[in-house]
Amino acid sequence: MEEKKPESTNKNVKKANLLEHNSIKHILDESVSDIVKSCGYKEDVRLSNMKLILGTVIIVVALVAQFYNKKFPENRDFLIGCIASYVVLNGVLQLILYTKEKNAILFTYPPEGSFTSTGLVVSSKLPRFSDEYTLTIDSADPKSISAGKSVQLTKSVTQWFTKDGVLVEGLFWKDVEALIKDYAKEGEPKKKK
The missing domain is CATH 1.10.287 (Helix Hairpins)
Known part of the structure; x- marks a missing residue:
């Protein structure tokens, strides 16, 4: 009788080769797209x-x-x-x-039911020989009256990866969601006092 090997409990682990710049950036960019879409933004593929x-x-x-x-x-x-x-x-x-x-990884439409009429342009940079990943969220139409101010996050990729190259998605998710909330807050109309 053949023994069955126990299945891994986490099948969707995102793992990068920490010695390869493009591998790290690809994993992070892919995760950013997933996070932004999960926040109610639909991808604009035009x-x-x-x-x-x-x-x-x-x-x-x-x-x-x-x-x-x-x-x-x-x-x-x-x-x-x-x-x-x-x-x-x-x-x-x-x-x-x-x-x-430019460095855009995702263009979106505005979320449904939103007061804004412009989507997002999400871009990233990870310079060669650097561990500093920069994520920027801009308005897809910066001239629009409902365009929010650009927001940016720069952190070392060592904050989000284990020594084995596994992305700690919870930490990364939290940082990206906070950036999206910062952008939404910047675009909200100011209350009159």
């Missing part, structure tokens, strides 16, 4: 969809140029037009990434 569509058009232009050039090598004008289109579309994509996305 920018992601626009990038996917633009990327698909860029690939199609590159494929057309490649195969057209093989079939009709004498027609250089069409090839030059395809190359120019490819360069321009790539430039547009890079401009979107630089101006809109």
Whole structure:
């Protein structure tokens, strides 16, 4: 008779390689997205969809140029037009990434039933060779009258990980929720005295 091994009680443990910068940032960013969504914010995927569509058009232009050039090598004008289109579309994509996305990990709609008409832009930084993780929450539309002031949290990642690389989700959850509450408090209309 075969013995069954006891199953782990915590199947969803988030573990990072503490020697790998990207592993740590990925785990934290993924957790931030989960926490923000659990606070009633729905993800706004319009920018992601626009990038996917633009990327698909860029690939199609590159494929057309490649195969057209093989079939009709004498027609250089069409090839030059395809190359120019490819360069321009790539430039547009890079401009979107630089101006809109920056370090953003999540764009949201405003929570349902909220007085605000703008969602959030959640961004993070974990500089190379540093243990300081910075999480920033901004308004998705900073020019809106209901936009809150930007709030930021900077802490050492050693505060949230065990020596084995396991994320202590309770501590991290508490810090991120407090930051979301700070943002909501900054955006509330001030009471008149």
